[in-house]
Amino acid sequence: MLANQGLLGIAFFEATASIILLVLFLLFRRDNHSSYFRFWLGGWWCFTFSSFCELALLIRQLPGLNLASILGKAAALILFLISVVHCSVGSERRFLSAVPLFGLILAAVYYIERRGPRQVASLHWETSIFETVICLLAGWVMWRSQMARRSHGAQLLAGIFLLSGLHGLDRPLWLANPLFLLRVAFDHFLGVALGIAMVVVVLESARTRGEELNDKMRRLTLLTAASTQTLSIQEVINQVLSHLVKSLGATHGIVRLKEGEGSSAQLVARASVGFDQSYLTRYAKLSATQPWAQHVLKEECQFLESREEWDPAALKRVEEAGLKTLVTLPLPGKKEPLGVIAVGSTRLGRFQPDELSYLVNIANLLGLTLQNVNLFEQVTAVQRQWEYTFDSIGDPILVHDRAGRILRSNHRLSQLLGRQGSALVGRSVTELLPVQNAGYKSCPYCEGIAGEGDDPDPWLPGYFLASNSTFADPSGLQLGTVHVNDWI
Numbered sequence: 001m002l003a004n005q006g007l008l009g010i011a012f013f014e015a016t017a018s019i020i021l022l023v024l025f026l027l028f029r030r031d032n033h034s035s036y037f038r039f040w041l042g043g044w045w046c047f048t049f050s051s052f053c054e055l056a057l058l059i060r061q062l063p064g065l066n067l068a069s070i071l072g073k074a075a076a077l078i079l080f081l082i083s084v085v086h087c088s089v090g091s092e093r094r095f096l097s098a099v100p101l102f103g104l105i106l107a108a109v110y111y112i113e114r115r116g117p118r119q120v121a122s123l124h125w126e127t128s129i130f131e132t133v134i135c136l137l138a139g140w141v142m143w144r145s146q147m148a149r150r151s152h153g154a155q156l157l158a159g160i161f162l163l164s165g166l167h168g169l170d171r172p173l174w175l176a177n178p179l180f181l182l183r184v185a186f187d188h189f190l191g192v193a194l195g196i197a198m199v200v201v202v203l204e205s206a207r208t209r210g211e212e213l214n215d216k217m218r219r220l221t222l223l224t225a226a227s228t229q230t231l232s233i234q235e236v237i238n239q240v241l242s243h244l245v246k247s248l249g250a251t252h253g254i255v256r257l258k259e260g261e262g263s264s265a266q267l268v269a270r271a272s273v274g275f276d277q278s279y280l281t282r283y284a285k286l287s288a289t290q291p292w293a294q295h296v297l298k299e300e301c302q303f304l305e306s307r308e309e310w311d312p313a314a315l316k317r318v319e320e321a322g323l324k325t326l327v328t329l330p331l332p333g334k335k336e337p338l339g340v341i342a343v344g345s346t347r348l349g350r351f352q353p354d355e356l357s358y359l360v361n362i363a364n365l366l367g368l369t370l371q372n373v374n375l376f377e378q379v380t381a382v383q384r385q386w387e388y389t390f391d392s393i394g395d396p397i398l399v400h401d402r403a404g405r406i407l408r409s410n411h412r413l414s415q416l417l418g419r420q421g422s423a424l425v426g427r428s429v430t431e432l433l434p435v436q437n438a439g440y441k442s443c444p445y446c447e448g449i450a451g452e453g454d455d456p457d458p459w460l461p462g463y464f465l466a467s468n469s470t471f472a473d474p475s476g477l478q479l480g481t482v483h484v485n486d487w488i
Contacts, residue, residue, distance in 0.1 A: 006181045007058055007120055007181070007184065008055075008058045008059070010181070010184055010185045010188050011051065011054045011055040011058050011120070011188070012055060013188065013192075014051045014054075014055075014188040014191060014192060015048070015051040015052050015054075015055045017192040017195070018044070018047060018048040018051045018052075018191075018192065018195065019048055021044065021192070021195035021196070021199065022044055022045065022048050024199060025037075025040070025041050025044055025195075025198075025199075026041070028199075028202050029041060031206070032202060032205070032206070033352065033353065034086075034087075034205075035086050035350075036083045036084070036086035036087035037083070037202065039079050039080075039082045039083035039086060040079070040080065040083040040198055042079050043075070043076040043077070043078075043079030043080045043082075043083060044076070044195060044198075046072045046073070046075040046076035046079060047072070047073065047076035047191065047195075049068075049072045050068075050069045050070075050071075050072030050073040050076060051069075051191075053065050053066075053068045053069035053072060054066075054069045054120055057069065057120060058120060066113075066119070066120070067110065067113055067114060070109065070113050070123065070127065071106060071109060071110060071113075073131070074105070074106060074109045074127070074130070074131065075102075075106060077131055077134040077135065077138075078102050078105065078106075078134065080134075080138055080161075080194070081134055081137060081138045081141075084138045084141050084142050084157075084161075085141060087142070087145070087147060087154070087201070088141050088142055088144075088145030088146075088147060088148075089145075105130070108126075109127055109130065112124050112126050112127055113127055119175065120184070121171070121174055121175075121180075121183075121184045121187070122172070122174075122175060123171050123172055124172065125172050128168060128169075128170075128171040128172055131165075131168055131171075132165045132166075132168050132169055132171075133165070134165075135161045135162070135164045135165030135168065136161070136162060136165035136166070138158075138161045139158045139159070139160075139161030139162035139163075139164075139165060140158075140162070142154055142157055142158035142161065143155070143158035143159075143162070151201060151204050151205075152200065152204065153197055153198070153199075153200030153201035153202075153203070153204045154201055156197040156200060157194065157197035157198060157200075157201060160190055160193045160194050160197055161194070163190060164187070164190040164191070164194070167183075167186065167187060167190065168187065209352070209354070213354055213358075215247065216247050216355075216358050219243050219247045222243070232373070233270075233370060233373050233374065233377070234270065234271070236366070236369050236370065236373055237255050237270050237271040237366070237370075238271050240255075240362065240365070240366050240369070241253045241254075241255055241271045241272070241273055241341070242273055244341075244343060244359070244362050245273045245274070245343060247358070248343060248351070248355055248358070248359065249345075250274075250325075250343045250344060250345045251274050251344070251345045251346050251347070252272075252273060252274035252275060252321060252323060252342075252343070252344045252345065252346070253272065253273040253274065253341070253342065253343045253344070254269055254271070254272040254273070254275060254341070254342050255269070255270050255271045255272070255331075255339065255340075255341050255366075256268060256269050256270065256286065256339050256340050256341075256342075257270050257331075257338060257339035257370075258288055258297075258336075258337065258338060258339045260288075263289055265287075265288035265289065266285045266286065266287060266288055267285070267286045267287075267288050267293060267339060267340060268284065268285050269283070269284050269285070270339075275321060279320065279321060283317055290313065290314065291314075292313075292314040292328075293340070296328050296329070296330055296340050297330050297336075297337045297340070318344075321344070322346050323344040323345065323346060324344075324345060324346060324347060324348040324349070325344055325345045325347070325348065325349055325350065325351070326342060326343070326344035327342065327343055327344065327351055327356065327359060328340055328341070328342040329341055329342075329359060329360060329363045330363070330367075331363055331366055331367040331370065332363070332364055332367040332368075333367055333370075333371060334371060337367075338367055338370055338371070341362075341363050341366065343359060390408070390410050391410050391411035391412075392411075393410055393412065393484075394412055395412060395484055395485055395486050395487060396409075396410065396412045396413035396416055396460060396464070396484075396485045397409065397410040397412070397413060397482065397483065397484050397485070398413055398429075398432075398445070398482075398483045398485075399480060399481070399482050399483070400429055400443060400480055400481060400483075401479060401480040402478060402479070402480055403428075403442075404428050404429045404430065404442040404443055405426060405427070405428055405429075406424050406425055406426065406427055406428070406429060406432060407425065407480060408425065409424050409425075413485075416460050416461065417432065417459070417460070419432075429442065429443045429444075430442075433458075433459045434459075438450060438458040443481070443483075444458070445466040445468060445481075445483045445485075446468060446481055446483075450464075450466070451464055451465060451466025451468075451483070451485060452465070452466075453465035453488050457485070460485065462487055463487070463488050464485035464486060464487055464488065465485070465486045465488050466483050466484070466485045466486075467483070467484045467486065468481055468482075468483055469481065469482045469484075470482075
């Protein structure tokens with residue numbers, strides 16, 4: 001029989017709960033790529049290792065198990081603190097420069113505890129104070145963070161850290177306390193509660209991410225609908241860019257369209273958000289032959305993560321704008337990219353995978369929309385040119401279908417009849433040319449009642465010789481007749 005079944009039961013509870021939470025964290029890791037969660041997962045590995053070392057120590061007194069348990073918990077608390085700082089600040093700051101300090105702290109804990117008693121929950125004052133300070137600092141940082149104001153999980157995590165720190169103030173005196181088992185059990189309960197609080201934080205974060213994704217999809221739907229209601233390229237670009245920057249929580253965005261071909265091709269700024277006018281004036285046009293531009297136009301995406309990958313000129317422009325994060329993508333066209341779109345932020349951070357997918361979808365949508373709007377503009381220009389040519393003809397022209405409904409008339413005919421041309425389309429010929437002036441059934445010019453040039457025209461002032469030309473669709477089906485009245 002073991003001397004103390006109570007401590008063994010407490011340690012077994014913490015070890016089993018730790019391994020269950022570790023499995024949960026590993027499952028969460030598939031969808032959560034945040035830096036704070038990476039540090040927390042590493043800390044929980046250390047915490048679980050410490051729990052199993054403590055459980056093994058209670059089963060068999062092997063040398064080094066107590067020291068391994070203490071060092072494991074110390075390492076876990078350090079990683080928890082780093083995770084809390086990342087979670088609170090919301091940045092991707094690197095802590096590599098602090099690694100020697102953390103190693104020095106663990107070495108100091110090893111030096112202090114290496115000759116200590118092999119008793120569970122027995123620590124020197126120095127180690128106890130260190131763990132208390134770490135817990136209180138982590139709780140204070142989390143409690144004052146913006147995340148704690150909107151997340152119940154963050155509030156719970158901060159409260160548990162603070163309570164754990166206060167509870168461990170007198171840890172070296174626990175052995176002499178009549179409530180020793182209760183103090184140890186409560187300490188282990190707080191350790192497991194830390195993991196449960198982080199589970200709540202992750203679940204709340206996933207819910208928030210889902211709501212943000214739904215909002216992005218709603219914005220994407222609105223952009224798709226808006227793009228079908230305008231024929232202006234500039235209007236489309238402005239709408240898409242403003243919605244995109246806002247939905248991603250970014251601070252800057254710019255769209256550059258490619259103009260010209262070959263070595264003279266340039267990327268011209270057509271819309272921007274967040275950039276001042278002086279910056280846009282200096283960099284209104286950039287050569288499409290620059291290394292960064294060629295890289296973007298040939299690749300799918302370019303990130304500002306490794307500064308060594310950017311050429312000095314591009315890096316200088318990014319630094320002038322004060323950007324810490326930047327993603328640049330091509331706007332796909334039918335044969336080649338139409339330009340590039342860049343979204344960035346002055347805050348240090350990283351776009352999440354779903355945000356990058358959303359950005360890629362928006363870039364594809366914008367490229368497709370630009371092609372469609374450009375095609376519509378070309379069609380509109382051709383149609384307008386045809387209308388100008390049609391209206392510039394000096395002879396009155398009338399076009400009607402087989403049923404005698406007016407399809408088109410030129411400006412000269414409207415002038416002679418004293419009516420607006422747009423008001424004639426869709427009306428019948430009998431409404432335009434009163435039957436009482438000359439008896440006919442459908443069209444006087446088709447039936448030879450008028451337009452022979454021998455007598456004055458019953459409706460137009462003067463003598464007119466009408467030429468009648470039928471038109472048909474590609475299958476040969478007659479659609480109507482064109483009458484050109486030549487004044488003689």
